[in-house]
Amino acid sequence: MLLDLPATASVEDSVARLKELHEAYRADYRAYYEAHASADSPAMRGADPLIVLVPGVGLFSYGANKQTARVASEFYINAINVMRGAESLSTYAPISDEEKFRIEYWALEEAKLQRMPKPKSHATRIALVTGAASGIGKAIATRLAAEGACVVIADLDLEKAEAAAAELGSADVAIGVQANVTDPLQVQAAVDAAVLAFGGLDLVVNNAGLSLSKPLLETTEADWDLQHDVMAKGSFLVSKAAARVLIDQQLGGDVIYISSKNSVFAGPNNIAYSAAKADQAHQVRLLAVELGEHGVKVNGINPDGVVRGSGIFAAGWGANRAKTYGIPEEDLGKFYAQRTILKREVLPENVANAVAVLTGPDLSHTTGLHIPVDAGVAAAFLR
Template identity: 85%
Template sequence: MTNETAAALIARSHRLGADPANTNYAGGNTSAKGTETDPVTGEPVELLWVKGSGGDLGTLTESGLAVLRLDRFRSLVNVYPGVDREDEMVAAFDYCLHGKGGAAPSIDTAMHGLVDAAHVDHLHPDSGIAIATAADGERLTGEIFGDRVVWVPWRRPGFQLGLDIAEIKRQNPQAIGTILGGHGITAWGDTSEEAERNSLWIIETAQRHLDEHGSAAPFGASREGFAALPEAERRTKAAALAATIRGLASRDKPMVGHYTDSDVVLDFLASERAPELAELGTSCPDHFLRTKVKPMLLDLPADASIEASVARLTELHEQYRADYQAYYDAHATADSPAIRGADPLIVLVPGVGMFSYGANKQTARVAGEFYVNAINVMRGAESISTYAPISDAEKFRIEYWALEEAKLQRMPKPKTHQGRIAFVTGAASGIGKAIATRLAAEGACVVVADLDLEKAQAAAAELGNADVAIGVAANVADADGVQAAIDATLLAFGGIDLVVNNAGLSLSKPLLETTEKDWDLQHDVMAKGSFLVAKAAAKALIEQGMGGDVIYISSKNSVFAGPNNIAYSATKADQAHQVRLLAVELGEHGIRVNGINPDGVVRGSGIFASGWGANRAATYGVDEKDLGQFYANRTILKREVVPENVADAVYVLTGPELSRTTGLHIPVDSGVAAAFLR
């Protein structure tokens, strides 16, 4: 059962974390001190509950709290070896833990444990960081808050900062909190309600001062030709650039992307001071750990052509990498971790918006949110003063901190398909849905494409939120519809890596009953549809330069001459040869093309449910309910093929184990001798 003090802390954290004006995702931490009975001694023991490393205030649970004994924690002051060795104290935190489970204590634990207040909040509000990054932040703190809030000069988070804030509180009994130079705010209270009230007062007072005293145009005038393009035009351009930019951002390791065209971003990019301020980079550690120290900004007007934009982005990327290497070389020491990659995580395109990147969609989206925070901070600081972030040397000390490296090393090993973006047609049911489900389970971002948008969105929702999967409408027989679906994929996840041509239908008829309309319909969906999807996707795959996979869900009927099936089997043979042709053509780009030949998949199949099953059952003289078993009985293994079996084959073909395989067709038919490949 949750302790009452911890429960109140979690509730306060949720309220504070729910409003981005208070703090950003996974930013800041909260704590509470209280008493609980020690199960060993039966005596009361003073404890500290504090949000642990890597958690988020808005979604904090009890397991996300670190619980420490206050007496032991405060005794660490007696063994503190000094600021030059303060990192050693983090390992000592583990010797202060109480009970089992819980999160690992974060570097900010000292701030909470050493400050003599029952409840402490450390937050990263845009308004507070604006004051913290102003060139005359100390003067502004006094002007805005009087003696209720005290300025703390920049110091890297750690044990010494905790000691400094504790001393400030002792010397300023009237104070309710601090502005941490270059960083954020810390507030406290005797009760949970008072701490929350004080935190909000600091945030709201800072924002009110910015609103009342800030200049109207802190970023200067708008640059001619850099204003936002009309929505449809800018999103079309964003989709046209997305694959190229993702390829640049993934030079060192594959990244998932996120696109933002909010007014905050577009207005900043249109301003005359955007290049200068972007070059200064972000200041709050939570910001630049997710955005890198500065973004990459395209220096062309909004109406620049795609060709010109691509050429310039490529040049700027080389310069960015050289600059980042120089930054690393200038500040690295003999014991610094190795460089983690020199590609940008934020790419800004005037008139179009912002592309942000991360190892997965959530990380990419959050990186973009943090840069929006950074824009708000720059606006606030510039409106009343001059934006003055911490130095590159201090940024490096945090970015390549041994403690930050240790946190990265603790992260779980990524799944096989993490960072990959999959586009699956006909994925609202049957085989396609099973494939989408398997790929999402293996870490991929998945686009569920289907003729029925409502069903596609419902199937995507079953896989997770929009960071995991989205549903799009896709009539694969329509070139414009296919391109729109691919564009939606590029805008949602930044690129595309894996395409599954699964959409299909069938009409079981003998030759003399097969109409021209029957023939055209099946060839339009499967032969033409696969061609259109492969063509649109291949363009993006080639522009990315990251290789990729194209999978065709063909059929054993592509090689097996079954009865009453001329149109369906002919189009499956067409698909099968597309695999061979595209494997040869796309191989030079690192794009592998393979096919899967299932036997009849009855369970969950939209094709079988729409009348195909009844027709095939009639052809073979069995009841429709027995059709799956009929198919199984004629195989070598005597086992029915189900959608998950096909999904397993897609997983293996697109995983790391078969990285040298292309032009292959894998039978998933329980063994049909007449369909053996020769």
């Protein structure tokens, strides 16, 4: 497909022309299929262009993920080289449409396609997850990658972020970047890295967080500022930077906030953390309204304390909460489980499951929602 517009064309003009060319391409491809298909030919597969040429800019390739897009571009470049080589000797003549059809739709190829697994729910989607080198964030990144998404793991610790990304596969699947979410320049750099690595951005998870468990009279201004900077301000900065891309793309998207049951539950010795989480929870509602006109869904998840694999709990929060409740720290997960309706401990994977559902195809009409992932805490029921 050749995007035949001048370099001075606006983004809006380019998008409109690309949509027009896309529809024309699909019509041409359908005519090609119908002209060569027999009565027993299989149904036509999706006729979407893999290569878009923009004069003066270059080649853009598309696919279900970065790997398939890269392969498509390599095939195209090789085809150009074949044409150039042929024309240096005489002339290049492509095979007939009939022969192309035989290659594309031959019986064994169709049989192979029929045995292929169902497309993954997040194929073609590009996700940015903050605080994703451990705990809940890592579980979310792992689940999204398993569902076919390309993932950018953003974390304060670059080495851990890169290691977590490497566990998910090659750079075609995931990359790790360093990002302090309180710094707008680092946040913008993380968003830019996602766009540069994978070609866009579809899904953002505000997961980065920390906590200090202190009663009111022991909570300092520095304690308050730190927690609000990371969670309330940090989520705002990430959502703002991501929204610019999502709006420009005109493809919709998802923003997820990992809030907490503490955003609605009044627990002891927890003033700064719970207030910051309540801020995040209301950002969900505000942005759901503001970004809805652009097709962007904004939803939240309210977990109970996730002890296993948690960087927050390992960094002292667990010890403080155990002291507050008068139990050994190693029993904290069991304690949280016993106070729930279902008597189940909440794990990072449980939160990741909720993210996958909220951002998958089955909840395409849901925005402004908070999903509890707390095994049932009646005091945190939403009213």
